[in-house]
Amino acid sequence: MLGRLRMSTAEALAEYDAFAQKIFSFRNRRLSLSAKFGAAALEVAVRNIVQSRGANPLMRDPKENYATGKTFVCAVTAKNQTAPRRFRGYVLDDELDLDYDKDWDKDCMIWQAARATTAAPGFFKSVSILSGSVKEEFLDAAMGYNNPIGEVLDEAGKIIDSSCKIGCVLSLGTGTREKGLNESCCDLSWCIKVICLMKNITTDSERMHDMAKNRFTDFSSTYFRFSVPEAAAKVKLGQYKKMDGLKKTTLEYLGSSVKSDIDKVINVLSNGSTEGLTIGEACCPQPQASRREAGVSSKFFTGRADILRKMSVFFKKRESGKGPRREFLLHGMGGVGKTQIALKFRQMMDSEDRFEHIFWIDSTSTATIEESYNGIAAKLFADEEGADKRMLHVLKWMDAAREDWMLVMDNCADDDMARFLPEKDKGNIIYTSRFTNMRQALPPDAIAEVNEMEERDAVTLLLRAAGEGANSRSVGLRNNGLPIVKELGCLPLAIDQAGAYVREAWPPCSLQDYLVKFRKERARMLKNGGGHYQGASRQNQAVYATFELSHKALQAIAKGKKGLAMAEAARMAIKILSAICFYHNEGILEEMVERAAENRHECDLREHNPLQSGRLSLEDLLDVDQNHTWDPRKFRSGASLLESLSLVKRDWNSLSMHVLVHSWARDRMKDADRAFFSKSARTLMYHSIPFLNTPTCVLFRRRMLPHVVVCDEVVQVRDDDEIEESSFEMRMALVASDAGWWDESIRMWKSAIRSQQLELTLDHRATLDTMVKLSEVYKSMGRWVEANNLLLEIVERRRHDLGDLHPRTHLAWNALVQLHIRIGNVKEALEVLETMLEVGAANPDLDMESVRSIMLDCQKRIAIAECMNHNGPITAPLCKSEARKREENLWTEYEKSAFAYGEDTNETLDIMSKLVMAVLEQSRGHCAEIIAKEALRRCEARFGPDHHRTAELLGHLALAYTGQLNCEQAVYWQEQSVRRLISCVGTENLDTTVATQLLNEWTILRDRHRALRKSVNKTRAWLISQGGQAKADDLGECLNMLRRGCCDGIYGHFWLYQRLGIQQPQAVEEAVEEESLILMGKQICSEITVE
Template sequence: MADAKDTSNDPVYLLSLDGGGVRGISELVILHEIMKRLQKVAGLKELPKPRDYFHLIGGTSTGGLIAILLGRMGMTTEEAIKGYEDFAETVFRKSNRRLLERTFKEKTLENVIRDIVAARALKTTVMIDETRDRNSLGHAFVCSVPRSNMFEAYLFRTYRGKSNHAHNVEIWEAARATSSAPGFFNPIHIKVEAVKEYYYDGALAYNNPAKLVLDEADSYLGSDRKLGFLLSLGTGLKITDKAFKVEADAEKAVEHALELTRKPVRTLSGSLLSWDSLPVYKHIKTSLTDPERTHNELDQWFRAIPNAYFRLNLDKGAADIKLNEYKKMKLLREATEKYLKKDEVSASIDKIVSMLHNKEGVEMPLEATCRATSYEAFRHAMVQDVRQRTISSPQFTGRAAILGKLDKHFCERGPGSSPRRLFRIWGMGGVGKTQIALKFRDLNGSRFNHVFWINAATTDSIYESFRKVTAQIYGGNPSRPNITGVLNWLSQNRPEEWLLVFDNNDSDSVDVSKYIPAGNTGNILFTSRRKDIKPTLDHNQTYAVDIMDEKDAVTLLLRSSKLEDQLLHGDNEQLVGQIVKELGYLPLAIDQAGSYIHMQDCTFGDYLFGFQSGRKQLMEDPSMGRGAFNDNPAVYGTFELSYKALEAKSKDNSREGRAALNALRILCIFCFYHNENLTDEIISRAAMNDKFDRDVLGDKESVAPLALFNLKGDKSWDSTNYTDGISLLKSYSLIKKAVINDEWHSMHILVHCWARDRMHEDAYSFHHYAARSIIFDSFDQKFRFEDERFTARLLLHLKAIMEHGAPEGGDWFKETRQETKYAKLLQHVGMWREALHVLEKTVQERRDNLEPEHWLVPDGIWALAKLNKACCRFDEAVLLFHECIDLVNDCSSRDWAAKHVHSIGIDFAEVFIQKMELGKAQNMLVYIIEEAEKKGSKHPQFRRALAALAVTMQLAGINDQAEKLEARILELCLKNPAVGPGHRMTMNAISNLATLRSERGEHEKADDMWRHVLEVDERFRGKEHPNTLTSKRNVAVGCVKLERLDEAEQMLREVLEASDRVLWRTHLDTLATIECLAGVLYQKKQVDEALDLQEECYNGRLEVLENQHPLTVKAEADLGKMRDGRLLGVEELAQVQWQGEAFTGVGDSNYVLQDMNDRYLY
C-alpha cells in the first residue's frame, strides 16, 4: 500500500490505545494477531502495517508511544513488539532509577526514543508528517497534559489540527511528553508554539483516548465521512484475578473517607497525606486513570449499532503488574495469547479483519459520534432534519379530515397574534401522524416565518433537535444546544409567526412542557401515540388519527409500488384489496409493502403469499421495504417502542408501575384471541369459575397473568388490575374501545400479530397455554340462558385460539376435553359442520391414544352421535349410539356411566323421532322417564325426556297428551331458577303449545305466542341464529293461517336468504322453509316458482332422508298436487316446525353474530 493513498470514499477506521506502562505489550500482541489474520485473508507476502489500514491512531502514555511507533514511524506490529520490549527493559531497569527517589532517569528514556527514530532513517524527525494529507491513512496523535491546565488534553499530532498545532515538536519530545507518568518520570519542559510549558503523562486526563480519537477524526477527516469502526485496545482490566471489582473498592474507600471526616485531624504536621488518607488517594488515582469508564460510555453509545465499536482488553493476568515491571512482560504476552483464543474474542477479531479487508463500515457519519448526546438522539434529529428540509411523502394519500382540522385550527393570522395555538394529533404507531404533520407544513408552511422540528422521543433527541434549532436561529454548527436562548427567542419574537412541532411525544419520562417557550404567541403541534401525555390539552385541541379507508389504502399501495397508472382487473383488484385488509389499512405497512413490491419486482399475489408465510420478517425488517423515507422504522418497530415504554414503567413500585405490568399481561393474553370485541367477561368468568386452573397462570410478580384474576371477599371478581392495565393499553394506542360496545376492546390486526411474534419460544408457549386455559374456563358447556349471548361473542376468540394449535408441552387430556367443549359450543351456536370436523378428529385421537374402556372414548362418541343426528345423518348417528352404549356398559368409570346413561338414551330416542320410528322412541322414553323421575322432577334428564315424549305424542297425532306434557314442561322450566323465562327449553315449550293451539283453531293466540318467542330469540340469540330462523318461520306459518299471505311471503324469503348463509341448502330446516314458501306462492298463483321450490324440497329430502320418510312422502304428494293444479289445504300450504331438542335447527360455519365486525376507532 502506498503511504499517501486516497481513501476519501472509504469507511474510516480508528484505533485507540490506552496507557498502562509495560502492560502496553498486551495491546501490541492483540494488534499483531489482527495483522496476522489480515495477512492470511488478503494473501499478502509480508505482514501488513497498521498505518496502512487505520486512518487515525491515537494513544496516551505508553499507548502514545505505540501510536508513534505504528503511526509516525510506520512499524509493523512485529517490529513494534521488539522495540517496545527493548525500550521497557532499558528504561525501567533498576540501574536507571535515581538514588533515594522512586523516579527513573528521563535522559535514558529520551535517548532510547532518539535511537529508535534514528534507526528508522525518517526524512524528518519532527512529529508532524507533511507527506500525508487529509485523505491519507496512518495519521496519529499522542495525548499529554500541560501543567497550566491539567484537566485538558494537549495533543501532539502527525497532522495539522485545528488547535495546539505543535508543529516544531520533535518525535522524541512528543513521546517524552505523553509518557511522563508522575512517580516514574519528571515532566518535560519544552517550547511549543513559542511558549515553554511542562507536560505530564496524558493518562492524568485521558488514560483511554477513544473519545479523543472520535473527536479528532470528526474534526480533521470531516463530519460527513462514514465510520468503519472504532477499535479500542486496553492494557488489562484493573481487577485482581479473583474478580475483585474496582467499584466495590471505591465504595469502601468512600466509606473510609467519611470516617476520616469524623476523626480529629492533625494540623500543621508538615505532611500532605496521612496514612489514613492513602486509600482515598488510591481511589482518586484509580478513578482518574480508569479507562473502563470511557469504554462503558462508548459501549452504551454504540449499543444500537453492531460492529461500530470494538473493545479488546485482557481480562485476567494484568491487574497486579505494576507499570514498570518489565520482567513480567512475558507473562503478559502469554496471558494475552490465551485471551485471544476465547471464542467471543476470536470472533470479534475475525469481524475486524473482514471489515478492514472488505472496506466495510456501519454507514454512520462521524458527526454522529461526537456532537449528539447519543447515537439514537443524533439519528432521530438527523431524520427530523431531513424531513424538515424535504416535502412529505410523495405517496401521501387522503387524510382530508385531519388536514382540514389543522388548517382551520392554525388558520392564517397576523404576525405575533395571540393566543398561542396548540394541537395534538395522536394514534397508534404507523398510522401516519408524522406524515400528516409534514403534509400540513407543506401545504401551509408559508403562513409561518419559521418552522422548527423537535423529536420529542427522548431527552437526548430533544437536546440534539434543539442543537439543530440553535444553528437555525444563531447560525454556525454548535456542539451544544442553547435551549434557554432558543426558548427566550421564541417567547420574545413577537413580530414573527412561528410553528414548533414536537414529533413522537410519547414517553412519560419526557415532559415537553418545560421546552415550551413562555408567552402567549406562536403555534405548537404535537404528534403522539398517546392522548393523555403532557401537556394536557382540551378535547378540541386533539384529534385521533384512524387507519385509512379501503379506497385510500388501495391508492397508497398502488402509488408506493409505482403501479398507480395501471388499471386493476379481476384477480389483481381482489389481491390488492386483500393485501390492504391483511395490513389492517395501516399507512406505514402499506407504504412499505408497496416499496417491497416495487424493489423486488414481484406481483401482488407473490407479496400476499410472502406476507402470509413470512409476516414476521416482513414486518420486523425495515430493509424489506423502506417506503417513502429510508429512515422509516419497521412496522413492528413502531409498536415495540410502546412495549419498551410500558416495560420500563412496570419496574416502578407504584400504582402506575403495576398498571403497566398489568397492561403487558393483558396484551400477552388477548393477542391469542380474535383481535376484535375483546371483553373483560373472559377474565371475570374464568376468575369466578370454581374449577379454574390457576396453576397455569404463573406468579404475580412477572408478566404472567395471575394478578388479573384476583377475587374480592365475596368471591366476585376484583377488576382493579384489569381496569388499570386496559386503560394504559388504550393510552398507548395498543388497544382501543370497540365501536358497538364501550365495554369491549379491539386491537389493530398488526398489533395483534406483533404481540405474539415478538415473544421468544418459551414465552409464546407459556402465554398460549395460559390464554387457552383462561378462555375454556370462562364458559360452561351446559349453555345456560344467561350464558348464550356471551358464548356467541366468545366464538371468534375460541376459533382464534384453536387456530394457534395445541400449546407445546401441554396436557393432552386437558386439550382433548377442551376440543370437545369447543365442538359443543360450535354446535350450540349453529356451526355444525365445523363442529363435526372438530369432533371427528378428536374422537379418532381418543380411539388411537386410549383404551376403549376409558370414559373419554364413549364421551366423545356420544357427542359425535348427537352431532350426526343434528346434521340429519341418521344412519351414522344410529351406528355411533350403538357403539357408545356398548362402551358405556364396559366403561371403567362406573360413576360417569351411571350419570350419563339416561341422557344418552334420550338422545338416541330423538334419532328415532326424526326417523319417524315413533314406537321405538316412545318405548325408550317411557322407561327413561320412570327412572329419571326417581331423581326428582327438577332433574334435567326428566325434563328432557318429557319434552321428547311430547314431540312423539304430537307427531303421532295424540295432541291432548302432547299438550299436557308441554304444559308440565313449561311449568317445570318457569319454576326452575336454573332455567327460567327466556331459556331455550322454555321458548321451545311455548312455541309447541302455540302449535297445538293453532291446530285447535286458536290462530290469533298462537300468533301472539310465536311472536313472543321470536322477539326473545332475536333479542338474545341474534336475528340469524338457527333457532331464531325457525321461530320466524313459525310466525310466517301463523300468517298463512290468518290469511296474511304477503306478510308470510316476505318473512319466508328473509328466512330462506338467511338460511342459505347460516345453514346449507339441503338442511332439513332450509328445506322446511322452501316448502312453506312454495305453498304460499302456489296459493298466490305464482305457480312456476312454487313448482321449482317444491321440487327442490322433495329432491333435498330424498337425499337426506329415505324415500319412505313421512316428510319425503309429503313433499312428493304436494308436488304432484301442484303439477295437477289441485288446491292445497292450509296444513299442506305450510307446517309449523315443532320445536324441541329433537328438532333444534342449527347451521354451519357461516353463522356469526351480526355484531362481530368492527373497525378501528378510538
C-alpha cells in the first residue's frame, strides 16, 4: 500500500483497519490447523483497494513512476525456504545479474504479491503463482526474513550507483517478543512453550537488526531502527481489536528514549544530510575473514588418490614424539598441483587427528621461511600473541616436543633445507619442489612424481570448477569438456582457471564457447605477446591463455555489464592484481594497504607523491573516511572477485597467488602500465612501513621483509624526488636491521645519507638524524671505530650549526657518552660529560641532573677497577631477599622484551646479562650458568663470535662457574673473554683491564685448588693403606657434600629452562618427574669438578 499503490501513511492505516475487520473476523475463521482464516477474503480486499486507487493490477509499475522510491516485498517458495524471492514494484535493468530469472514475476499481480507475503503458516494457506511457465507455491518469508534489512541492502547494492551517498537506513519493526523459558519441567504445557520459543527464534527480527547495527557501527547517524518492546508478544497477527492499545503503546514508545533518534532521522530526511557512506561501501558483499594456518585445498580438488594413498601409508600413525624422522617429496613442474595435494593431505591428517600439530612453511626464500616460522610462533605461544619468537625458538620447541608433528616445506627452491629444520631425528616433513636435486637424498617410497592429471579426473575438475559439479557424470558435458582439458595439457592450474571463467563470465559462456575463445586467445597471445611468452613451455602457454581470458572477463565486468557494484569491484580487482604482482606472491597483507592509506593521509603524501598518472590510478584503493580511517570495502570487494576467478587466494587478512599468476600479471603489462604500477606498488609498500619502534611496528616490518626483497629485485626504478627516495631507503634499512641483515642496512642508510646530502647538505637536521641511525647500526654490529667517528662528526657539525647550548647538540653528546660506556672507555665518557656540564650551565632548560647521574656511575666504575688492582672490596653484596626481588623484576622485563622485540635483540640480551648477576647474588651458580650459556648462544648466532657483546657474555659465563667453585671452567672461559675483548676494544680499555684482573685472581685460586686436590688424594690413599677405609669414606663424603652445596637449588632448574624457552637436559627432566632431589644432586655432583 505504501509502495506500489503510493498511499500516504494515514490512508494505509485507514485501509488496514477496514479490511482487518473483514479478514480476521469470526465469519472468516476456518476449522483448520494450517489456516485459521480464509484466503479469499484477503484476495477480495486487496483487489478492491487496487481498483479504488485506479492502479494497474500488475505488481510492476508499467509507468516506471519511481519519484517517491522503489519498493519490494519478500516471500519464499514452499520448496526452498532459505532463499527469499523479491516481488518488485519496478522494472530491473536488462544488464543486472541475478541468481534466478529476473523476469520471473513480470506477470505477477498486486493481489498475488500481497497473498504471497501474507501467507503466514497457521493463518493463511499458500498461494500458487505462475513463474514463467511453472507454477510455484509461495509462503510468507517470516522464517528468517521477518526483518528484510539484509535483502534491502543487497538490492540497493545491485540497482543503485555504488557512488551514491546514503542519507539514512531506516528499519521499522513490528515489536519484539520474549525468547526464553521461565521454568523447566516436562509436562505438555512446557513442551508447547518450547515449540513456541523455537518459532519465536526463527521469526525473530532482532538478529538481522544486530547484523545491520554492526555493519553501521562507525556511522551513528546513518542506521536507525524503531520497534516497540514486547509489542509482538502482546498483539498477535489476527488480534485487530487490540489495535487501539497497540497505537497507544507505540505513542508512549516514540515519546521516550527514541525521541533523539527520531530528530536525527527528521534532520536527514528534511536536509539531505549524510555521513558520507556510499551504497558501494555499505551494500557490497563483504568477505568474512577467517584465519587459517596455510589455507585449505581447493573446493574443486579432484583425483590424485594414488599419491594421497602413498602418503597416508608412508606417514602411518605411530607413537607420539618417536623417531626416526620421516621425509616425503612431492616433485613436479609448476602448476601441476603439488601444493594442492599437500593441502589436501593436511586436511586428511587433521580429520584423522594423526598429528598433534601441522605447520606450513613458504620455502621460496630465506626471508619467507623466517616469516613463516614467526607465524608458527604466534600460534604455538598463544599466551604471547603477536610475539616474534624467531625461527630458532620454534625449532627448539619442535626438538623438545613430545607430540608428533608434521612440517610442510612448500615450494622449496634449495636442496640445502637442513639449516631450516629441527636438529633431532624426529617429526614428519613434506617437501614440494619443482627441482630434481632433492630426489637424491630420499628413497623411492618417499618420493611422488606429480604429473599432469588423468583425462577423466581432469574433466571432472573442469566441470566442478565451472559450477557443474552436480552434473559431472553427464555424458554430454564430459564430451564437451574433454577437448578443453586436452588443450590445457591436463594441467590443474589451467583447468581451474578455465572452470572459473565459465562459472563467472558475463555474458555467460558455455564449454564449447570457451574452447573457441581459448584457441583464439592463445593464438593472439603468441602472435602479439612479444618476448614474454615466446619461450614458455606448451603447458605454461596454456595457463597464460586461461589467465588472459580471466583478465578479459574482469575488463568486461568493469565496463558496467554486470551491475554498478560489480563493475566497481572489477575495476578494483584489476588495480589490485596490477599492484600486488610486484610483491612476494605469498602473504600480501591487507594491513600494508591500510597503513599506507592512513600514513599518506596523515603526512599529506598524496599531494607530493600521487599514485596517479593519466587514466591509471591507485588512489581510490587508499581512500580514508572522515575519521581518517581506511575503509577496506573497496579492496575486499576487488579481492573477492579475483578469488572467484581463481587468480588469488584469500587467507585471513592476506592474499596469495600462484607463482605463474604472479609472473604472468607482470609480464602481460605494456611498458607504460608496467612503469606506473611498479613504481606505485613500491611507493605504496614503503609508505606502509613505519619509523616507530613499537612492538607492533617492529613485527609488521619483519612481516614485510619478503615483499621488500622481491619489490627491490623486480622494480628497477628510483623516485625522482631524492628526499622521497631517501625516506624509502631509510624504511628499507629499518626492515633490514629488524631482520639482522646488518650489511644491507648499512648500505641503505649510507645511500639515504647521500641522497639527503645532495638535496639538503650534510649539516641539515634530517641528514644528521639519519647519520645517528647509522651509528646505532654500527654499535649493534660492534663496529666501534666507525660508530665513534660518525658520532664525533655529528657532534662537531651540530656544535658548528646549532651551538653548544642547543638540545640536539646535547643529544649527540649523550649518544657519544653511551658509546664510550658501552665499550668500556669510561674515562673518555667522563671527559665528554664534564664538557656537557660546563657548557650546559648556561641553559636552564637542559637536564643536567641526568648528566650528573651518568657521571657518578662512571666514577664508581673507575673506583671499582682501582680497588681490584689493590685487592680491595668491589661492592657490598645484596641480601638474598633483595636479590630475589630484583631477579623477579628482571624476569618480567625479559618476558616483555622477548615478546616485543625478539629473544636475540640487544634489549633482551642486556636483561639476560643482568639476570646472570642477580642469580649469582643468591649463590645459585648453576642457574647462572644456564642463563649465561643461552644468552651466549643467541648472541653468537645473531652478532657472531667476535662481537663485543659476545666477549662480555663469555665473562658472565666465567662468573657463573665461580659461583659453583669450578675454577677450572671459570679460568677457561675468562681467558676466552679477555682474548676477544683485546681483539674488540684493545688492552687499554676499562672492560679489558677489569677482565684481565679477574682472570689473574681466578688463575691463582685455580692453582690453589689443584694443590688442595693433590693433597686430599694423597691423604685418602694414606688412610686406606693404614686400614682407615671408614675415615677415607668420610673424607670423600665431605667432598660430595661440598659439591652438593654448590648445586643448591638444582631442583628448581626445570622452571628456568621453561622460562627461557629452551630444551632442558634429560637429567633435569627425569629428576623433576621422579621428584628426587638426592638423585639429582648425585648426578650433577658427578659432573662438576669442585675443590
